[in-house]
Amino acid sequence: MKFKNFQLYLILFLISFIVISNQIALMQIFAYQEWYHFASIVISMALIGFGISGLIIPFIQRKFFTGLEEVIRWIIALTPSSFVLSLNLYLNVFGKFDSFLIFHDFNETIKLFFIILSFTINFTLMALIIGIIFSTQSEKINKLYFWNLFGSALGGVGIVFLFWIIFPQQVFVLNGLLICLFLLFDLFINRTKNFFILFVVVFSSLLSIYFFINPIEFKPSQFKTISKLKNLPDFKIEERIKSPYGLIEKASSDLIRFAPGLSLNYNDEIPPIDVILVNGEIAGFLLKQNLNLSKNFLTESTLSLPYRIRKFDNVLILNSLISYEIHRALANKTKKIYVAEQNPVLIRIMKEIPFDKGENQIFFENFEPRIFLERSNTNFDLIFYPAIEPVGITSGLYSAQEKYLFTTEAFQKIYDKLNDEGYFSISAFIDNPPRTFLKILTLLLSIKNGDGNNISREQIVAINNWNVITFLLKKGKFRSNEVNLINDFCEKYQFDFFINPETEDLKIKFNAVFDTAIISLVEKILDRNFSEVENYLFNIKPTTDNKPYFSNYINLKNFNSYLEQISLKSITYSELGYFLIWIAFGIILFFTILLFLLASLFTKVESELKWNVVIYFALIGLAYMIIEISLIQKFNLILSADVYSITFIICVLLISSGMGSLMSSKISNWIGNKFLIFVMIFFLGLVAMQILIHYSSLILAKNFYLKFLISSLLIFPLGFVMGFPFPLGIKYFAVRDKNAIPLAWVINGSFSVFGSFFAVITLINFGFVFSFASALILYLICGVFVYKKKF
Amino acid sequence: MVNSQIKARGITDESVLDAMRKVPRHLFVPKSRISEAYYDGPLPIGYGQTISQPYIVAYMTEVINPKKCRKVLEIGTGSGYHAAVLAEIVDSVYSIEIITELYKEAKERLEKLGYKNIKLKNGDGYYGWKEHAPFDAIVVTAAAEFVPPPLIEQLKEGGKIVIPIGSPFFTQTLVLVEKREEKIYSKNLMPVRFVPFVRGK
Secondary structure, three states, rough: OOOHHHHHHHHHHHHHHHHHHHHHHHHHHHHHHOOOOOOHHHHHHHHHHHHHHHHHHHHHHOOOOOOOHHHHHHHHHHHHHHHHHHHHHHHHHHOOOOOOOOOHHHHHHHHHHHHHHHHHHHHHHHOOOOOHHHHHHHHHHHHHHHHHHHHHHHHHHHHHHHOOOHHHHHHHHHHHHHHHHHHHHHHHHOOOHHHHHHHHHHOOOHHHHHHHHHOOOOOOOOOOHHHHHHOOOEEEEEEOOOOOOOEEEEEOOOOOOOOOOOOOOOOOOOOEEEEEOOOOEEEEEEOOOOOOOOOOOOOOEHHHHHHHHOOOEEEEEEEOOEOHHHHHHEEEEEEEEEEEEOOOHHHHHHHHHOOOOOOOEEEEEOOOOHHHHHOOOEEEEEEEEEEOOOOOOOHHHHHOOOOOOOOHHHHHHHOOOEEEEEEEEEEOOOOOOOOOHHHHHHHHOOOEEOOOOEOOHHOOOOOOOEEEEEEEEEEEOOHHHHHHHHHHHHHHOOOOEEEEOOOOOOOOOOEEEEOOHHHHHHHHHOOOOHHHHHHHOOOOOOEEEEEEOOOOOEHHHHHHHHHHOOOHHHHHHHHHHHHHHHHHHHHHHHHHHHHHHHHHHHOOHHHHHHHHHHHHHHHHHHHHHHHHHHHHHHHHOOOHHHHHHHHHHOOOOOOHHHHHHHHHHHHHHHHOOOOHHHHHHHHHHHHHHHHHHHHHHHHHOHHHHHHHHHHHHHHHHHHHHHHOOHHHHHHHHHHHOOHHHHHHHHHHHHHHHHHHHHHHHHHHHHHHHHHHHHHHHHHHHHHHHHHHHHH | OHHHHHHHHHOOOOOHHHHHOOOOHHOOOHHHHHOOOOOOOEEEEOOOOEEEEHHHHHHHHHHHHHHHOOOOEEEEOOOOOHHHHHHHHEEEEEEEOOOHHHHHHHHHHHOOOOOOOEEEEEHHHHHHHHHHEEEEEEEEEEOOOOOOHHHHOOEEEEEEEEEEEOOOOOOOOHHHHHHHOOOOEEEEOOOOOOOOOOOOO
């Protein structure tokens, strides 16, 4: 190959930068279009691209042996147009793809197949460039792999900052423009007169500039809140704010109202409100007019229960719904109101609201609620969380999403942060069959008092209207006067005093919303007879930091009886996010098996060597991805924001692995026995896992910079040694037969895809420890394999 | 459909069964979904809306005791199917749809089918239809997190409001709100365990 070294490094850096930044941009697009970023699906598409490229490389090498440099230029030149094409296919041609209809209409699965295919082609082109360079320059693999990983890491960091300025769709075309610039520079310095490439570059540049200036509009699912609101005749988006936290929209209409927990005998007005949306879903509401403080829809709601017992000096609101809960607290004359919110844009919006606060104070804390709880030195009279998942219909869509505020550890922290005689209030929409509020109840009962004993039944109250149940947990037993006040409140507004600490019987008077089976189940849960919980149709066991998927209610134990009782289609809608992952897994599995078979068939390598390559690269591909995805789950807690934690993990892991790769030959020669490398990975992984299990709470309470430093120190050594096996493997097998390298590329890519899905599925069903430990065991098995085969 | 999906699940009111037999459901679904019109589940009709599962339509209708109703208000016309079923039994149906496109389609469809006792309005269901109040029953077809006070006000003494909870594609539960002696009571109508799924027209 005629490329100079610096050109090779520059190409690798640039393409790797783009591979990662496009992946993160695609996650952001998914988050707006669908309901979740589907990181594992996006990462898998990229990895399949890498697998496919491994299949194509031998053909390219044979056919264009002397002109590989030109082939690389051509592939690079085609890449920008492929970005534009994939985006258009997804957002325009397949713009009506709707994940919500996927179980209803097989066409949606076909559309998903083509969307995955189109982006996979996109990634395949970039993977080809990297793969050809790796295959033909294997003697420089340490340095090449370093630039590959370094570019990837910077791609991750750069993109997060770009999200403040441009839409994620624009990232694709901006990256296309970067490629065009590189090619122009390359043509210039090499004085190459290739007019065809020049034509393609000019065409791609114009195309990219056009779509950068006119970004393709999002076309979210018709069932997303933003789409439904757009159907309202007077709906108007007033402001759009770009951010790494997602697209934030401020919208107005005179037809939007929201009054959770409202009394059925409330006979006054419910005023229209404006809404704030994040990625097309409601984050909160803005009142258009001042409330009548003595009588309004906020005070005549089950959610106002704690305020009916007494006035509070300080209240911590864990989700203020922008202004609603602040208004409620102010209406009840709370002196100090603390609002924890991680999104700085929402904080800014809240600060601009002219609250009628008089002498009272509002403190906006720019922290994710769980982090604020761990950091704050203040104790509170009341900690308040409004109704979980408004309208109660989308919970299933988030069944694959971590919710670290709804775990036993978080509830314990909330309880610990209460003053003596303080309260924790949390509400839920009553779903059917009931599951959300039952899981909240089991979570509440998992809390322990300071003496280590479980909290008692006398500390819990629950009231309900026809569709909302509000729990109130007290640090201490409820007194008779408090019970009387609650009783009066319920009588006046026709709420049911469902769980009354002064009686064993669960009481329903106005709203017969629970049938006898559920009442009996609640009684058993309150009596701590948890065998019924195990046998319930849904998983209502308390979620933990190890398995923080609050909205995943699948009880694998009862899945068959569940299928017998409710139609499959209904079930899938209750856990849509979870089943979507399985569907995408099915599609990606199809590609992966195809790849594996084709690679095995067409690779002309001696049989034993072939199997050695397959086993070695399958194990390290699988293990690396499981660790990466598991770390993303854990760092969602520690670093709190999805996009930051994903970027951070990818960045540190890739840089450290890149450096590991750079040093791999030297250190490996120094160590001598390669088996020890895998033992090192196992032990460093074990240490990182133990620290993450036992000290996550401590780390997340640290300040931003310290937290990033500690996290880096935790990941770096592991990432460093995880960077050894790939280049060492490539070098080892290249010496035996160069044809084995593309096969290694295919196998590594395909099994990395398996790894990402395996990790997601095991994380949801069995938790972080299982997932992470299984990856370490895979590394150890690989070590034993290396030892036995005397590599 | 009526025998296997509705009668078999316990709907016994003959007027409801007759109405479900009479109204041609396939004329209320999008052309692309005609083959699924009698499928035992909800179907998308666009704009994020659905035509409810036939059983749910029958159940909601039976619950309000339609033979005793003269005037029924429906919030959320959608395709117009439920209004048509109600119109087969009661004297007059007043139906409000907020999405203009759906309102226009439903109006044209119901006029074509000759329903003279259905009055449609394109507007906000929150305020009900004061000019025609009070109503014997109010049927709310889309899940809502609160019952608008004007609807309760426009309900006759002894009247009933039926309202669904949950996602349109998940098996829904229905809540019945009743006005009795100036007090408002609610009741969950669907048990935890559902009637088994039965296929067929």
